[in-house]
Amino acid sequence: MISDLTHTTVLVENVDDAIEWYTDKLGFELRDDEEFAPGMRWVTVAPEGGDVEVALQEPSDEYGEGMAAEMRDRIGKGTTTVLAVxxxxxxxxxxxxxxxxxxxxxxxxxxxxxxxxxxxxxxxxxxxxxx
The missing domain is CATH 3.10.180.10 (2,3-Dihydroxybiphenyl 1,2-Dioxygenase, domain 1)
Structure with a gap:
């Protein structure tokens, strides 16, 4: 069954601005920042020494025009929680x-x-x- 909470996703308008805000304002550390497909990045931040990471996700047209627009509409309205099994x-x-x-x-x-x-x-x- 479920054994742990590992990540939570936050939709953001600009991932670079979000990295700056989370690291400067909250004191989080940048854990990952890698491009995994053209125009798409995997970026996570977390409290120093913390186990749960926040994935900062910027809607991209690479997801498809309709999907990107839907994601933009959800910015600030919810998260996706990742559960380890x-x-x-x-x-x-x-x-x-x-x-x-x-x-x-x-x-x-x-x-x-x-x-x-x-x-x-x-x-x-x-x-x-x-x-």
Whole structure:
């Protein structure tokens, strides 16, 4: 089952401005800043020594025009919480038996296996089994 909270995603208008604000205003440290696809970056910040990281995500047209516009509309209105699991497929099966809505079935990704669920209000969660 779920074993830890690892990341939370915050949508931002400009990732460089957000890095500056989180590091200068909150004293967070920059953990990752890497381009993973053209025009798309993986950026995380966290309190020094903290375990949970904040992923700063800037909507990009690389996601698709409609998706980027939808993401921009959500800036400041919510987050996605990442939950660590030991076995993503088994966890999804157990959660599904309990009536949890699965919005993305488990799939292999470069870092392991992941799936998506939502809570009773539609708040999204990403279940991640890392390699």
């Amino acid at each position: 030991d076995d993503c497929r088994a966890t999804v099966a157990e959660l599904e038996e309990r009536g949890v809505e699965i919005t993305r079935e488990p799939e292999e990704v470069p870092w392991g296996v992941h799936a998506n669920i939502v809570d009773l209000y539609g708040n999204p969660y990403n279940l991640v089994e890392t390699r």
